[in-house]
Amino acid sequence: MSVDGDARTALAQQLRQLRDSHWPDLRVTQAQLSAAFRVSVPLISSWESTHTIKIPPLQRLEKYAAFFATRRSLSNGTARVLPLSEMTPEEAAEHQRLLDELTRLRKAALRFQAAGETAEAAPAQDAFREGPLHFADREPITIICSQVPENDRLKIPYSSPETPDYIELYKYSDLDSLFELHGHLRAANPRSLVTLRAPEDLRSDDLTTHLVLLGGVDYNQVTASMLARIELPVRQVADWVSEKGPYFEVNEGDDTRRHYPVTGGSGDNLRLLEDVAFFYRGVNPDNVERTLTICNGMYARGVYGAVRALTDERFRSRNAAYLRRRFGTAESYSILTRVRIEGPVVVTPDWTLDSVRLHEWSEPTHGD
Structure with a gap:
């Protein structure tokens, strides 16, 4: 992806597209993702917003990838995230494909998050923002x-x-x-x-x-x-x-x-x-x-x-x-x-x- 304004919204658009059309015959609601991820509906909405950019932490993108890797995430009428240990080889491969794509989009979006941050400084910041000691923006x-x-x-x-x-x-x-x-x-x-x-x-x-x-x-x-x-x-x-x-x-x-x-x-x-x-x-x-x-x-x-x-x-x-x-x-x-x-x-x-x-x-x- 080129380093331009599209990088600010590409991740949010991809998350919305996953929910709306990843499975052509099945639309996932924000409420279902909220229940599966154990976060609030407004937080899910903020990650999809193309107006007020809020970049989710990497561990949340891992849940997105796991959720959309298999339709079994919505089996029995309950939304949940399957552990990797329960996935078939095909589901595990789809999880990795989705995670790679979401991670790439997130890294591009991070370059624009802080005012004045340059593309050269972003890789050093990514190391901070991808570990378990990084939390969602503005959470105490x-x-x-x-x-x-x-x-x-x-x-x-x-x-x-x-x-x-x-x-x-x-x-x-x-x-x-x-x-x-x-x-x-x-x-x-x-x-x-x-x-x-x-x-x-x-x-x-x-x-x-x-x-x-x-x-x-x-x-x-x-x-x-x-x-x-x-x-x-x-x-x-x-x-x-x-x-x-x-x-x-x-x-x-x-x-x-x-x-x-x-x-x-x-x-x-x-x-x-x-x-x-x-x-x-x-x-x-x-x-x-x-x-x-x-x-x-x-x-x-x-x-x-x-x-x-x-x-x-x-x-x-x-x-x-x-x-x-x-x-x-x-x-x-x-x-x-x-x-x-x-x-x-x-x-x-x-x-x-x-x-x-x-x-x-x-x-x-x-x-x-």
Whole structure:
């Protein structure tokens, strides 16, 4: 497609055409897509508008491709998105064809989204806007970061509001991860409000935005609460008393496995050689039109590794592409991963390597 004004509307026109005439004898309504995608009808309408351009995120285009890949999306009078695992080879090929076309149109449209953005700058921006840390335009995002326990906080200089040099950020326990993630979210979602909260500072509307949780079940009560509400085969056990220490436990049928961090030395010479990190993405249980993302680890450097997997410019596109290939249109999925520590350095995990991934899980989208 040439770089001209048509690129602004081509994607919207294609989405409307899919709905109106993809199947000549069957017209799909916006209400049916709304039910299948679990989003509002006005949002579907905004993606089809050629007047006020609103470009859908890539994960929504994946749902479009899956929906229109098979007429079974409308079988039994219920609109739904079939998981890729249930598609025939012919349906899977049609899904890939549609996704390739919609992705191409989206990339062209993105070049015109921001005022003054040049065609040369667009490829760098695309890397931000195609991963799971990019959300629909102007939808609010809330980071809830784990916090240092109050008794430990009292030992940190300038952490008390009573001191003239009070630094509020000292109450957060995953500052490396927070610094990295906050900057990436702002860059990937320039039109969205990104709010930072500690669990002790939550407000009534925070939990119904796109939620991004940093930190484990011991220092982040919201992480503990959300994981307790989600049926996952992975559980974090903060056992800091026993000899082996804390671990992630995976339960699949009769098989139970524990994944421990790797340490060297003991006592004051204890060193972390490899942490275990957990990444989860699913529907926000308090607002089905928003998402829940969790970056977790047994130690702070595991949390940082989970974040860097999707922010490190050398790995974020590769890891995001792996998530799309592996989980397709799944609403909820997770990865348990190794995070290697080299001295003081956290090595970004490459999820395309089998040796890095400890466990993967996804929930089929049967209810869509």
